[in-house]
Amino acid sequence: MRDDSALGVMLARAAGEELLRVREVSGLEGRALGDAGDAAAQALLAGLLAEHRPGDAVLSEEAKDSAARLAADRVWIIDPLDGTREYSEGRADWAVHVALWEAGELVFGAVAIPGEDLVLDSSSVAAVPAGAPDAPVRLAVSRSRPPAVTEPVRAALNAELVPMGSAGVKIAAVVRGQVEAYVHAGGQYQWDSAAPVALARAAGLHTSRIDGSPLVYNGADPYLPDLVVCRPDLAGPILAAVAGERDGGTA
Numbered sequence: 001m002r003d004d005s006a007l008g009v010m011l012a013r014a015a016g017e018e019l020l021r022v023r024e025v026s027g028l029e030g031r032a033l034g035d036a037g038d039a040a041a042q043a044l045l046a047g048l049l050a051e052h053r054p055g056d057a058v059l060s061e062e063a064k065d066s067a068a069r070l071a072a073d074r075v076w077i078i079d080p081l082d083g084t085r086e087y088s089e090g091r092a093d094w095a096v097h098v099a100l101w102e103a104g105e106l107v108f109g110a111v112a113i114p115g116e117d118l119v120l121d122s123s124s125v126a127a128v129p130a131g132a133p134d135a136p137v138r139l140a141v142s143r144s145r146p147p148a149v150t151e152p153v154r155a156a157l158n159a160e161l162v163p164m165g166s167a168g169v170k171i172a173a174v175v176r177g178q179v180e181a182y183v184h185a186g187g188q189y190q191w192d193s194a195a196p197v198a199l200a201r202a203a204g205l206h207t208s209r210i211d212g213s214p215l216v217y218n219g220a221d222p223y224l225p226d227l228v229v230c231r232p233d234l235a236g237p238i239l240a241a242v243a244g245e246r247d248g249g250t251a
């Protein structure tokens, strides 16, 4: 398979199908089911990448990191199962993330949401239409660890909070027009956001750190603890709300 986008979509879909199969047939539940899903999806993705792109580096939540990726031109940044908690609870808000970073930039991202039989990817996603200026704002937020920045952003936008699992599902929700923004802080890793951020950028959305600086991928430290993904017209108010909260010293 020579086309990176076609390969990335195939990988995300295949890992999603494997995760559904494990949940169906393993007889496991809770933590053991999450662990089994993580391992099965990682094994499948690692095998397919080794087969189809043996020369590329890989950064994965479920594999040991290697400094070799820092000198590589091409790095697949993958989260075989984002929203492990929700997966193991039998819910649908979990995802598979497959991104490709090349020469300093994300060039592709696919987010599979297998519980909805859906794969979104940066090569085919449609632009998110501009919203009406006075329309109510919905803000996606972690259902299990909502960060402290949630409340000032909610208040500034007079937003309705929409709790969901998985960074990929929340960013896909902005892309799908189900919510207008997603804000996270306090901890996350490059694999949690690389693929969905590539998707969001291709859909014309704003993506940045919560201080407004760019999200940088394939950095030496996989830690990338915060981000904002939103309709472009909401970026100013959201970043101002976060900055105001910081100035107030409570975030």
Ligand SMILES: Nc1ncnc2c1ncn2[C@@H]1O[C@H](COP(=O)(O)O)[C@@H](OP(=O)(O)O)[C@H]1O
Residues within 6 Å of the ligand: 061, 079, 081, 082, 083, 084, 085, 141, 142, 143, 144, 145, 164, 165, 166, 167, 168, 185, 186, 187, 188, 189, 192
């Ligand atoms: N404070 C934190 N520190 C580290 N990782 C965090 C985090 N908050 C969220 N995450 C990770 O971000 C992803 C989405 O989280 P949430 O569903 O709470 O929004 C999850 O990835 P995984 O499920 O791949 O571990 C979760 O582990």
Ligand SMILES: [Mg+2]
Residues within 6 Å of the ligand: 061, 079, 081, 082, 083, 191, 192
């Ligand atoms: Mg994750």
